[in-house]
Amino acid sequence: MEQIAKLKELIATAEADADxxxxxxxxxxxxxxxxxxxxxxxxxxxxxxxTEAKNKK
Structure with a gap:
């Protein structure tokens, strides 16, 4: 999923800014x-x- 990669990138950014x-x-x-x-x-x-994918099944 594209969103998971985006989440990982955002977390890395958040860690740097938190530091x-x-x-x-x-x-x-x-x-x-x-x-x-x-x-x-x-x-x-x-x-x-x-949720949408789950409901399609």
Whole structure:
């Protein structure tokens, strides 16, 4: 699934920004919050796709 690859990429981005934020970079905190929102949206897309595929069977 394409969304799983996107989730992995977002997680890697979130890890990098979380590390920078923990060192005092406030801009990284803003980026981290944005990335976490993108993770939430993408995860919901995966859930919807799985439910649709399951219901087709």
């Amino acid at each position: 920078k934020f923990s060192k005092g970079n406030n801009a990284a905190g803003t980026r981290l919050r944005n990335t976490m929102q993108q993770l939430k949206v993408t995860a919901q897309e995966v859930r919807t796709a799985v």
